[in-house]
Amino acid sequence: MTPALLETFPPFHPEVRLQPPAIERWRHGPGSEVEFVHVLESGLPGPTAMVVALTHGNELCGAIALDTLLRQDVRPLRGRLLLAFANVEAFGRFNALEPFLSRCVDEDMNRLWDDAVLRGTRDSVELRRARELAPFVDAADVLLDLHSMQEAGAPALTICGMTDKSVPLARALGQPATLLVDTGHAAGLRMIDRGGFADPRSERQAVLVECGSHWEPASADMALDVTLRFLRHLAMVDASWVEPRLRVPAPEQQRLVRVGEGVTAVTPAFRFLVPTQHLKVIPDAGTPLAEDGDRRWVTPHDECVLIMPSRRAGLSGQTMVRLGRYET
Structure with missing residues (x-):
């Protein structure tokens, strides 16, 4: 390895300071025949909101956030709330001694969300799961996808997609401090860029929050914090229930x-x-x-x-x- 690479790439065995939550109890959820997807109905008019964790199987923070909400028996006050643990096959292989290896089984699940891929003939563990999840993603009016990052101490940011249409949602959450509009990935379409989420004519919105560094406790705190803010913004939970559960001070401004x-x-x-x-x-x-x-x-x-x-x-x-x- 060259000196430049030694300076750029950290050791391959970072400290894992988070415990993967025991999610087996959430395999069968209400309102859904798809495993690890919970459909929570309020019975009242309102948006269909979706929160996704484990799009990458080794990114524990989102799973911790959803596990926390489900253990607290969260129920929407209006509309419908979809909670999904995505790449559970990869997550089941998580090993703290080799934490990078369980990002996926066969391929990156967050590059598969073009219809040409989902409806094609190719097969993989991630494609089969994405095909199961696609009807829920397509039903969502607003979506939050929870992720984390490789770099130790990396500040959180919200990826708003390839257009500005979801920037207002990111600003309404007020967390984290940095927002991003980007150009996508050459390797394939992300969940937040699928269908109406990227169509300026559609009112549907989606954001991906990189909650901080993999396996650092701060990433789990941020994942829960931004999820609570997301639900509060949509008036799906009472603000008085959210406030005492917020763990991360909001930034003075977002850039x-x-x-x-x-x-x-x-x-x-x-x-x-x-x-x-x-x-x-x-x-x-x-x-x-x-x-x-x-x-x-x-x-x-x-x-x-x-x-x-x-x-x-x-x-x-x-x-x-x-x-x-x-x-x-």
């Missing part, structure tokens, strides 16, 4: 980063040329950033913000970092 381009690995030889850090700002345009064979990337503009640089060696089609700039 939006708009991504201009993503850097995608072409080969496993991809490497960064500078030490990288999530939300690091590189002041000067033209600063050498990464290379992959004959391809070299430089910062495209001054005050370039690095978004979620990958901490592992690149694979063809993998997004290694996104490049953006702060707006108001």
